[in-house]
Amino acid sequence: MRASLIQIAVDEGESVASRRQRVAALVREQAGADLVVLPELWTTGAFAYEEFGPEAEPLEGPTYEAMAKAASDAGVWLHAGSIPERTASDSGSAAGDGPLYNTSLLFSPSGDLAAAYRKIHRFGFDQGEAVLMSAGRDLVTVRLPGTTLGVATCYDLRFPELFRGLVDAGAETLVIPAGWPERRRAHWTLLAQARAVENQAFVLACGTAGTHAGVPQAGHSIVVDPWGEVLAEAGAGEEVLTVDFDPAKVAATREQFPALKDRMLGLEPPRR
């Protein structure tokens, strides 16, 4: 299976519309890959909090339209990263003035929406995303030919129980779009490897490059195999990271080193 992670630079000098066009062209260039992955909130930047409201889109907004078309033009599965999603109001009376979510979109090679995932763990403690966005509630897995994806977004990477839930739902390849800052790059690499090792799964983690809202981004998108080996890692700048991996390695690793079967907690009823 071939995956291409598009580590886009998100800088304030470029308009959202022009970045959207540039990203669509980059996706089209990945024809021949099985899966293409984009980062978190690449239209605005994950730390550009003041842009979330003005740049929020309905689910089927301009980014959805552009990415659905790019996926079908390239004939690839596309994890299109996430958008600031503006929902309809709770009362349903006025469309588009409801809560915001950090929502990931996954398209099939025919350009149909295969899944949407609303980020569960919002970053910022008592500010930023944590107060501007609402929390998603649902775990999302998607069956692709050859592997089942489990999806999570950026700060979610710090919450192992989410990934265990995805594994229990059948995930074998964990896809994590992010806008991770340079300042905590060591955590990014360490946690990506930890999630791969503890879940005996592939991890495909795609970050952003550049600087937005005064926050230099880490880049260093990374692909880790179920044994924790780093298969590929990007540098700090804009880059397309392409990797070939064998999804059968998940079952082989889980069989040869069956640690997941030794779980004692969190399973109902206890196994032994």
Ligand SMILES: NC(=O)CCC(=O)C(=O)O
């Ligand atoms: N956008 C994010 O979720 C940032 C997460 C982060 O900076 C961290 O976990 O550290």
